[in-house]
Amino acid sequence: MTVKIISLLQHEKKLIHRAISGKREAQKALYDRYAPKMLALCQRYVKDAHFAEDVMIEGFVKVFRNLSGFRFEGSFEGWVRRIMVREAIDFLKKRQFVVFDDTRLEETGVEQPGSDPYQLEALEYLIGSLPEGYRLVFTLYAVEGYKHTEIAEVLGISENTSKSQLFKARKQLQQQLKETSIPYYGTR
């Protein structure tokens, strides 16, 4: 298994080097490998499927344009994801009015749903229906693994705002889960 992973990584490294030198077939191979995941990522931030694809295309152009800046220190997928996230957020900032509700909520415990696949699917739907600010912070934090300092920097907000947005997002998800009668489990 490990040998297979190393072989795949070496193959990817070769592809990246060839793509840096402008080989179109190598760029296409990298695109084919990561485009489906990146489009799903873009759609989590940009709801409209066409706009999401536009964002992905713009993101890939930036990926190939800046490929020589990739230092092979982390995973290539992580590097591409970050470019896509930035692109999606830039799109939202330009096209939409993203509101971050800065009022602080009293941090009471949030009841957690279980790991049932049906619940997770419902959660995905509910995340998509969150207000823009909540959704961005929640997705960046819970899905992309950004820290609050990074979210603050990317979105141009304070760390406290990021924390309060995350708390509100969780609270609203909990509320919606209750309303849709999806069973959830007690506090962790």
Add this chain to the structure above:
Amino acid sequence: MAPVEFEKELKKRLRSREVPPSSEAWQRIASRLDDEYPGQGRSSGWWIGLAAASVLMLAALAFFWERPESLPAMESVVSAPAEEAPVEDPGPEVTSVELISEAEGAINVATSEKEEPGPSVGTEKRVPETLQQGKQGLAAAPVQDASPLADPDLISGLVAGQMDTILATVVALEQVNEPVNDAQIEALLREAQQTIIREGEPEDRSAVDPMILLAQAEEELDQTFREQILQKLRTEYSRIRNSVADRNK
């Protein structure tokens, strides 16, 4: 605010989700890349062609630069005016009237040729003659003006002469029981080198030929030529010394 358990599952699930893009998406990316970096990702044949053409051009330049014929050809052009002097001599015979009559008809030219057979021969004959003379002069010029140092036979003769002198000096020194070391031999060889170069120069310095001056300047710059002479002297000396040593055995 630490990530909660269900968020870990959510993260895993969402990050592995895939949505296939439309078929035009890659075309749009490729066209954008083509616009920004024209030529990249396409055939690199033109690159190889350009490199090959550059190499060929450099090879051709090197070939013509190295050709020894190029120098005499230039010399002949500079030396030509001295040989072309006769061209101006028949001037008085070839009058503008004759030239006009030539233009009007061949009969006048023919009669003038008959009446004045010597110097008043038409330009049609005289000009080729002078040109031929000029060509002869031009052709002869390089032979006369060529630097003697370029003649390998002359160099060989001078080397042989200098070698005799060096051997005589060495023998004379050894006869008076003075040990001859390598430094002395080297000094003698360098002196011989200078002598060969000096003796190789043309003796007649009354006429200054710019091409000879140029050739001398080039020779002065060409240290490898001097080194070649020195090397030849060294080789010759070693050969003679070894043969003498063999004979004495």
